[in-house]
Amino acid sequence: MAADTAVAPSPEETLESLLREVEALKQKLEEERQKLNDASLSFVAERLETINFPTLKLRRMLKGHQAKVLCADWSPDKRHIVSSSQDGKLIIWDAFTATKELTIPMPSTWVMACAYAPSGNMVAAGGLDNKVTVFPLGGEEEPAARKRTVATHTSYMSACLFPNTDRQLLTASGDGTCALWDVESGQLLQSFQAHAADVMALDLAPTDMGDAFVSGGCDRAVLVWDMRSGHAVQAFDTHLSDVNSVRYHPSGDSVASGSDDSSCRLFDLRADREVARYAKDSLLFGVNSVDWSVSGRLLFAGCSDYTASAWDALRAVRVGTLTGHEHRVTRVALSPDGTALATASWDSTLRLWA
């Protein structure tokens, strides 16, 4: 890119010249984006045939946590779920039978993030302890006896994921940074710094390359990162409050976000702008988590009003509401084969819908 050759600091750069350039660049960005804004998703969607959305039913209830469930992730085997809670426990569930298979104690309460490794043989979790710890599953010994601390931030850990490999871990933190770690050595491989406040969410691009990811934070920004260079390559800043969740569309070309401003938004990466907004005047509570159905037609949103909503992503209308949780829904997660949606809540339960 031409811009990269211009980044070497030149002696004549002053604060004033930089500020002037920032203003000019912002204006140029806005003009470029506006120039290409020749259509709208909802207008295109209006001409599509209507579909009858099936009603999702409650199929399973997972009870076992003693306090708020803060995060959950599916195993690649499509059957197991790991969940983490304010009670300081990690639970491995058999989702088919709705039974607890394993309870793993964590060093602190408020375990805000947990994730399954792609092999299914390992889980990672962390939270107020500012660390991510990995636990190998299976084998004779207790997972807790074989735990290994991989990542350490200077503030709480808000999200973690394995970037298509068991050997690396990507984390987001309240210290405003994301980081890539080597699982074996615990070494920091790359730090990602551009958020101006706590980073709350992460998602990996659904390409085989796995070289891009997206993050959202309390600076209201959604940032797209190049994992190799460590640079943020795109920024979307239309949300009015904290961004709590980000999720790539299955096509990989756009990203959905959920925010405390009670809306979800769709940002197209190639058009470089917001292309849809999922909000209603009657919805006043924050969106804590978003996930897509297999085709990317349905966007699920877990909200602080105790419900999860299903939105028609094209027409931007709400087509279903999952009610039953007795407190905030903190997480919505589609099973890997798309046959069920898991919801986690402050009411200490997880529920499965299909």
Add this chain to the structure above:
Amino acid sequence: MDMMVSTLQQQRAVTEQLRREAAIRRVPVSVAVADIVRYINEHDQEDCLLVGFSSQKVNPFREKSSCTVL
């Protein structure tokens, strides 16, 4: 003086960030939107939560039948 240097460095980082953002290639929204719609149309038949299950037998989370064959 240190303060000024660090402010300048911060501002430089912000400017560099914007230079990168301004340099990316974009497609018209109409093209992006058409591709989103196409992707969804190509995959909607695989989407159990959208079109339902071809048979409840393939739903791993279906209700267990209350009648069992003895």
